[in-house]
Each structure stands twice: as C-alpha cells, then as structure tokens.
Amino acid sequence: MASHTLSFEPDDRYNAFLKVCKTPTHGDGKLAGIAVAIKDNISTQGIETTCASKILKGYVPPYDAHAVTLLKNAGAAIAGKTNMDEFGMGTSTENSAFGPTLNPRDTGRVPGGSSGGSAAAVAAGMVQMALGTDTGGSIRCPAAFCGIVGLKPTYGRVSRYGLIAYANSLETIGPMAANVSDVSLLMSVIAGHDKKDATSYDRSYNHIPSADIKGTRIGIPQEYFGKGVDPEVAAAVKKAIDRLEELGAVTVPCSIPSMEYALAAYYVICTSEASSNLARFDGVRYGPAVDTRKSWHAAYQDARREGFGPEVRRRIMLGTFALSSGYYGKYYAKAQVARENIRNDFARLFSDVDVLCGPTMPTIAFKLGEKSDPLSMYLSDILTVPVNLAGIPAISVPCGTVQGMQVGLQVMGRPFEDERVIDVAYAYEQGAKP
C-alpha cells in the first residue's frame, strides 16, 4: 500500500510543527502523494503524540486514529505533527509546552488556536492540507486568523477514535486547507461511520462543491454583529454577505437569544469533561515517569503539577469544582439546560433559513501576549462555541482584511448539511471579486 516515499523538509520558521516526518511513505488514492499535517492530539502510530503537553512527552501511540487510517488508505503522506494549545485548551496556540506558533502573515501575532500549528503550516504553504480539531472553535479560529479555510463537521460525522479527548461531547476532527475544494476533498476522505466510535453516524461525504446558491436563505443573527465584535471586522463580513446576496442568496435578519448564556455554558461543560478526561494522566503508563518512592497520591500530584501547564490546571480545577457535590446542580445541570436552549434556538432558525452567517472571530488575530488574562481570551470564543454546543457544521472562509490581517466569514448549517455550508463558502470564494 505505502509504496512511495516523499521528501518533506519544510522551512518551519513559525514553529508550526512539533515533529516533522522527513521521508513519509504513501500509497495511491484520492490523496496520493499529498502531504497532510496532523494536529498533535490525534494519535499516529509510531509518531510521538503529545497534545503539546509535557505530560505526554515521549508517548508514541501503537495505533492510528481512524481519520489517520483513512488518510493513509487514500494515499496521503503524514507530514508531521502540528503545534497546538496544550490539549486544545486555548485560542492562540500560546498555551503549548513547546512554545507558541507564529502567524505566517504577521509573526508578531498569534495564529489562533487551538489548531494554530495546522493553520500556520497550510497558510505558509508548507502543506496542502491539515487535520485540526474543533472543541469550541479550534479549527475555525486559526483558519480565520491565518486566512485559510477550516470546516468543523457535524458532530458524529468524523470518527473521534484516536483523538485524545478533551471535551468529548463538543469536539470533532475536521479538515483545513487553503481553499474550499481541498477542504471538501479532505472531508470526503475522513467522514463516515466507524464502529470503534459509538457516537459516529453512518453519513459519508461524497460532495463536489457547487457555487450555485440561488435562493439559499441566509439568516443573519444580530448577536454576531453586537457588543464585543470589532466594527471593522463586522463591516468586512457584512460586505461578504452582500456579495452572497448578489450571487442569489436571500438574507433574513434573525436572533439567537440563548447566546447570552453560550459562553458560560460552554466553559462549564468543557472544563467538566476535561476534569474527567484528563484524570488518566498520572505519569505511570505514558509520559515522563514519576518518583515511585512516594505514595500514589503524592506522586500523582507531582506528575500533574509538573506535567500540565497553567491553563490545563486551571480548567481541570474549574471542571472538578463544577462537578463537585453541592455545586453540580448549580453549574453543570444549568449548563446543560442552556445547551438545550441553544440547540432549540438553532433548530427554530433552521426551520426558516438554510444557513446562518456571521464573523468567525470578533477581532483579527491578536498580538502575541496580548490576551494575558484568561477571561479576555475566553471571551473571544463567543462566536464559535454555540456551534459546538449544538453539534452543527460550520466553516470559516477568508473574506477580506482589516489592518492587513485576514477576517473569516463563518457559515453555519443544519446538522449533517456540511455539504451546504461548503457550497455557500465555495460560492463566496469563487465569486468574491472586489
């Protein structure tokens, strides 16, 4: 199967890669000979997989994630593992234990996160395609900040087997590339049922993007242009939506009242799931060894204090608190109610419109170190997290620049209508003449 060898020696001046595979092998198929970069929280057989965390340093999985198996079967060459916020926790790729990734467009700025390494590798032309993962915007945010295309597929459409879990009810693997056609091609390889993932659905993706969007009804939620959204970014996205209208789409103003609670619900749910998922990292079975002369609890504490970065420790503590006896009803149960309200709001809107459009991120890429306070970083996720709470598909496609940095147009769709969000993004990309 893997009968050919590729020579891959990128000029990685942006710290996009944690590990480069210089001579990857590949076979024949849809992606024959295409170098694909893999985010470092996706398991790759024989290639170190760390989630950009010290706690997994030296861990080499003995198996491939299902999406990686599918890539290899399609002839792709695994080019290496890309940098990220530790365990996916962040919006800038600054929370990596191995240093931040720089934005290829302006090295004084962040590439976005948490799939910042994958986005930078594509944006700098080092690879044609990359896999990212999206828990609260981690594919769409770096796609927007680096000026590339990134799709967060419908929950369940791409197998999560082999994705090292952070918040399993929210996260998904998805494709990233410089244009919509390549994102669609990569999606066609990784989507489909996997019997190893109990939440996987039997919905394959065999779609060729179509730029015909005549009559498509586009909802414009007012919350996506409200408080906290940079007016210049909002203007660039509005211009893109005008272009979609010229191409035959119909726009409908609308509202998502439950968005008021989206960010709070998201951070309660993702930290709660993280607290449970990350309990396994004890320094005994993988990663750097612990001092075995100590008692279990002391050794476990030492390993985790040493191995996890500050943001991961913060989220584990927040989640453990939210799940604790006496507080569960106050936080976790309420967050689930808010989540249900968000789903219902989307369902209501999608009975009238085909897709929703707005900015992917409220601002352009921040400067390195600009968001030093965690709360201000969390606030920048406001336009991406509702999609994960509802499990629906969404894409970010470049739509102009503000202060020389690219802005992303976000297109959100009904569950399992990944094809439609691809088509709207494709129509914009093809028709975006100045």
Add this chain to the structure above:
Amino acid sequence: MIDADVIVGLEVHCQLDTKSKLFCGCSTDYRNDGPNTHVCPVCLGLPGTMPMLNKRVIEYAMKVQKRSTARSRRNPNLPGRTTSTPTSTRLTRSPSTTSPLP
C-alpha cells in the same frame, strides 16, 4: 424504640459468559494463553481510544431485569465517566449525547 423499616440493597457481581470483553473486541478465552496476549489499545486505556459497550452484556442485563422487579431506563444516559485505568475501562458517554446505544 424507633419504628423503622430495614431496606437492604444488594449489589450483585457476576462474570458474564461473553465471547469478547466488555468494552472492546478482545477475546475472553484466555485460558492456556500467556499474559498480556488479549490486549488492544482500547482495553489498555490508551489516550484517544473509545470504549464500545458489548451488546450481549446489555442483553444479559435486560434478561435479569425481565426476571426481576427491576426497572430499566429507556436511554441509559451514563454520566461522563472515562477510561481511567486499564483494568477498569469505564464507559465514555457524555451526558448530553442522546443517541441510542448501538
């Protein structure tokens, strides 16, 4: 003397006669085989693996329920437990996932 009813709860454990393990496809027929020969990434609890509940186990549980006064929940919304140790691989099922078990 306080007038109180005594209610006794029994937690019954039973090794089920299934062909494969509770959360993966590894064979349970380990007799005469060497140690660590019936293992895979899932039952080792390796990062990224996802447990898949054995269908037969659910059928056995339903049989017990039918033969007793026990009630079952239509949708076993197990709280978000995760694989923690290799020997006690637990079911990962997010509280918000409402799809039926396969």
